[in-house]
Amino acid sequence: MSFTPPPPPVFTRENYHIWIVKMKTYLQAHDLWSVIENDAEPPPLRANPTIAHMRQHAEERAKKHKAMACLQNGVSDVIFTRIMACDSPKQAWEKLKEEFMGTDKTRQQQVMNLRRDFENLRMRESETIKQYSDRIMAIVNSIRLLGVDFTESRVVEKVITTLSEKFESKISSLEDSRDLSAISLSELINSLYALKQRRANRQEENPEAAFQAKASEGSSVSAKGKKPWHNRRAKKCKEFGHVEKVCKGKPKEAAQQQARPAEDLQA
Incomplete structure (x- = not known):
């Protein structure tokens, strides 16, 4: 099957972390990412090469020029002036990375700050679980864009351990039926919503169960030092x-x- 990728994404000085991910995928689609990583010339032709060998060697040598063309066309004219003197695509890539992403030390500091924000996150009483998970993923994606691996299981663990108290019974029910160490974030959210919907349906069918549920909520308030209304x-x-x-x-x-x-x- 033939595949023609769209034109390269154009970097205009904003959202560099997003552009670099898109451009890396674009270069991989054209089989050009290896010249950014290695910046090495292909080995010389052996004696008495065949036409196929000569063609392959020429294609390998041309990859650097193709990768440089992609980078030059993937930035605005203002950004192009920063890399027009670079001799190789790897040099151009690293120059853009250093200027717009910062040095390794700067990136490490950014990651530390984002990790601290992640650890301090707690669910607000007024939030839905979807709103809370979106807040978490905004920080996680910022960390990932800085080149740091952040596993799905770590995100799920964060959500489970910092949900508000009203989700405790739902998490307990979910633990009985699912392995929470292997569940994805989307599965967790969908499962919690499904549990909430099933309980709402049961309460509509059985008003007495709804009354008992409210009474149990009152008891939980009593544990904090307040008497439930019926006492x-x-x-x-x-x-x-x-x-x-x-x-x-x-x-x-x-x-x-x-x-x-x-x-x-x-x-």
Whole structure:
């Protein structure tokens, strides 16, 4: 099958980390990435070469020029002036990398800062798991673009260990049916959403189960030092099951005080 790649991506000074990934793939598609990595001339022809050997040798020597043409056409005119004096595609590639990605020391510092941001991430109560995973992947992709390997299992572990408390029961249910050490991030998110949907459907079919679920949530709040609503006593009527704001009863002492003036008048 013939494959004609599109024109090379053009770097205009912004989003260099994205451009370098696209350009590397473009060069690999044309079988030109090896000359960027090695920057070595092909071995000389042996004595009495065949026409096929001469053709192959010429093609190998031409790869450097093809790779340089790709790089020169893959940058804007302003960026081209930075590499037009380079003698080899490897030299041009490294010059762009040093200027727009920084030195090895600078990249190491950037990776350290991003890793710290990653470790400090925690799920907000107002977030969905999809929103939280998007925040995590934004940092992970920035680390990967700096050339650092970041495994999927590490991302999944981060999500599981930093989810808000409302996901604890779902994670426990998921552990019973799946190997969380081998699950992908997309599978984790889809599984948690599926569990949430199944529980919502069961609660619609069985209102009593929904009431018990709310009661258990109240118990978890109680563990933090607050009483669940069904164990709290209103100050006015001294009855359980509601709080002061919704209490319609009057204090007995207040009722007795209202009755006393009438008795005094009769006396």
